[in-house]
Amino acid sequence: MESMVRHLHEAIKEVRITPAEWMEAITFLTRTGQISDNKRQEFILLSDVLGVSMLVDTLAHDTTSGATANTVLGPFHVSDAPHYANGADIRLKQTGEAMWVAGGVRDTEGRPVAGANLDVWQADDSGFYDVQRPNDLPEWNLRGQFTTDGNGHYDFITSKPLHYPIPSDGPVGDLLNALDRPFIRPAHLHFIVTADGYAPVITHYFDDRCPYLQYDPVLGVKSSLLTRFEPNVEHSGSAKSDSVKWTARCDFVLARGGDDPSA
Numbered sequence: 118m119e120s121m122v123r124h125l126h127e128a129i130k131e132v133r134i135t136p137a138e139w140m141e142a143i144t145f146l147t148r149t150g151q152i153s154d155n156k157r158q159e160f161i162l163l164s165d166v167l168g169v170s171m172l173v174d175t176l177a178h179d180t181t182s183g184a185t186a187n188t189v190l191g192p193f194h195v196s197d198a199p200h201y202a203n204g205a206d207i208r209l210k211q212t213g214e215a216m217w218v219a220g221g222v223r224d225t226e227g228r229p230v231a232g233a234n235l236d237v238w239q240a241d242d243s244g245f246y247d248v249q250r251p252n253d254l255p256e257w258n259l260r261g262q263f264t265t266d267g268n269g270h271y272d273f274i275t276s277k278p279l280h281y282p283i284p285s286d287g288p289v290g291d292l293l294n295a296l297d298r299p300f301i302r303p304a305h306l307h308f309i310v311t312a313d314g315y316a317p318v319i320t321h322y323f324d325d326r327c328p329y330l331q332y333d334p335v336l337g338v339k340s341s342l343l344t345r346f347e348p349n350v351e352h353s354g355s356a357k358s359d360s361v362k363w364t365a366r367c368d369f370v371l372a373r374g375g376d377d378p379s380a
């Protein structure tokens with residue numbers, strides 16, 4: 118707190134904040150709280166667009182461990198998503214083009230991690246999460262939890278996600294508008310990967326051909342987190358080949374250590 122107060126005072130002296138400007142700042146923070154609830158977290162969004170989420174995350178993680186890089190949790194995670202068997206389809210509303218997501222979870226020695234839990238969530242083909250459109254989208258649309266098999270593998274069917282604007286109808290949107298900053302997040306899939314005895318990984322995989330990769334408003338893109346959404350040839354000749362047009366491979370490496378760095 119001493120450091121925080123010292124830097125806050127320095128910033129106010131440097132910019133020579135007026136009483137009216139400070140009241141505007143207090144109003145902004147008040148609105149940020151008022152628009153937040155258990156489905157919308159404007160303070161996380163604020164932390165994200167200020168680059169603070171990524172900074173805290175970077176400081177908390179040993180980037181030399183060989184584990185998959187972390188990135189921002191984002192404001193749209195909902196705990197306790199339904200558990201599904203591998204191969205399940207998490208589209209509760211059939212929109213857009215289907216995509217088969219598959220991969221493996223390994224330790225830093227390359228050994229498969231069986232029984233790892235993958236908590237996945239994403240936007241749909243229009244760029245919306247279920248919680249943003251509760252009247253149009255079923256609860257838990259494009260969300261689910263999967264468990265790796267004995268070879269460390271998992272897979273599921275989903276909808277190919279689209280890039281999307283972060284919510285712009287609240288105080289964070291007003292802030293980005295005032296700063297003339299971009300709103301569009303590149304297309305991505307969210308994952309939380311956990312396993313007993315390993316440090317959890319909270320991350321995304323991004324579409325490496327998304328035109329918005331360079332302009333992520335929450336600064337979450339890392340080169341190691343790019344994957345390619347490719348035409349699905351894996352299922353050629355099977356019933357899935359006609360209906361599942363895309364595939365994306367998302368592999369994860371977990372490092373030993375039970376400490377939860379997000380704690």
Ligand SMILES: [Fe+2]
Pocket residue numbers: 191193239240305307
């Ligand atoms: Fe997202």
